[in-house]
Amino acid sequence: MSQQISVKKVTEPELLDEVFAIRREVFVGEQNCPPELEWENEDVSNHFLATIDGEPAGAARWRKTENGYKLERFAVLKQFRGKGVAQELVKTVLTDLPSDAGYVYLNAQIQAVGLYKKFGFEQTGPQFEEAGIQHFKMELKK
Template identity: 65%
Template structure:
């Protein structure tokens, strides 16, 4: 049986693993421009998913002027379909302050079902970010 854990990042070493996962998924696989990928790192709370102690996924949340934004959900291709994305969403949500009122994210279309399981609802028009179609989703209490 595979052992999955999601840890809040609190070391430079783990942060490097987060960046490596994101580089593989966003920059290498999805061709996102690297300069769009690396921003707001210092004011974000990062999470690293490990499968059998090997990095397999990452995400982060940060406080914005609008509320709390969940972002940069990435699961390595060979580990997709193993509920790692769901584990990352759950970890990020459970880490938010108890008074986090407005929680939102920009979902790639194929990931919308995962976020909907946690009460996120699509809002507004579909839009393009880094050449990929997205929908804004907002968590309803």
């Protein structure tokens, strides 16, 4: 039985609550990120909620920064990993960027580098730590 993955941009408070609950569980709960680092730039970000058969499964966001367009906070709940949710999130977020988005980048946790490479991102610069987790900066090559 195939499961239906859906990703949509959300602005409604009750759906944003679901986005933030997913991020709290993954980043603060599982990965021990300090909560004060997790909750920043929410009001200037475009938020996305992924569902599987209508059940909240993942979240992500993008925002415009002084450097360009930054993709952030990709999170998939443990029970939904390995089902294609992350790929659908990346695909939808990239499609949502403005057509004139020149420089697109993200900071990828090491275990997610392969995912982003599938979408044309390349590692740039050395490995670094953010919120106690090892990352690589990645840039979208068009």
